[in-house]
Amino acid sequence: MIYREVSVSPRSSGVIEKLYVQEGQWVSEGDALGELDATKEKMDLLLTDMELEELQLSLEKMKLPLRPKEIEKMEIDLKKTQLAEDKTKTELERTKRLYDQKAVSDKDVADAKNAAEAAALATKAQKLSLELAKEGPRKEEIMLHEMKIAQKLHAQDQKKLALEKMTVLSSAAGVISKLYYAAGENAAAGQPFCDVLNTDSLYVELNLPVSEINRITVDQKATVTVPSVTSKSHPGRVVFISPTVDPASRTFKIRIEIANPQRALKPGLFATVSI
Secondary structure, eight states, rough: OOOEEEEEEEEEEEEEEEEOOOOOOOOOOTTTEEEEOOOHHHHHHHHHHHHHHHHHHHHHHHOOOOOHHHHHHHHHHHHHHHHHHHHHHHHHHHHHHHHTTTTOOHHHHHHHHHHHHHHHHHHHHHHHHHHHHOOOOHHHHHHHHHHHHHHHHHHHHHHHHHHHHTTTEOOOEEEEEEEEOOTTTTOOOTSSOOOEEEEEEEEEEEEEGGGGGTTOOTTOOEEOOOTTTTTOOOEEEEEEOOOSSSSTTTTEEEEEEEETTTTSSOOOOOOOEEE
């Protein structure tokens, strides 16, 4: 009799932080077998979560219209800027009159002119800011922000997946027949972590003479007896027929599957088969 054995491999590489199983222990498919050190993956996910939250809050704030008091404050600031501009214009006119009286230099006039122009530009900028604030955020700015959030959500999914991969999961149900690592050792992705032996069903392999080849079909019923364990017969079925014939023995191989829910039958025993 032969059995079904699966080699389980971790999906990522890293130092084994926790080992949840030992040899001889039964596990189900999907059970956690161990944890790799995920310090970096946890930190990466935390930073991505924070960046995403910041983007989402920024978008919410962007979509909110300014409150009446905020608009009122901007209007007051504009009036202050206009008063400052008027003051620079008055100062420029006064400086020009003094220049005509030869009381100030060319530099004084140039400085007054520059101050007036700067004040005029500040007033213009303040007016534009107030107009834009009243119009609300532009659609393209919101769309750009939403694209950034979508990209960050994708990055978040990738970070979560990377963290999940630091847990070693069993890909089959059965008994841990061999562990290849101990806690603290470095496990490599794709390399055997442990072997899982499943004896819930066993296979009986036998070689039949080529004269029987046309009599055997896949799914054909069979009866299996294991005299060394019990006289009870076990129903089975043909699950494999070799596509080739051994030229030396003129036989072909078939495989019969039988259920072994109580796991009373052990791999390696001899069996008698009736088809």
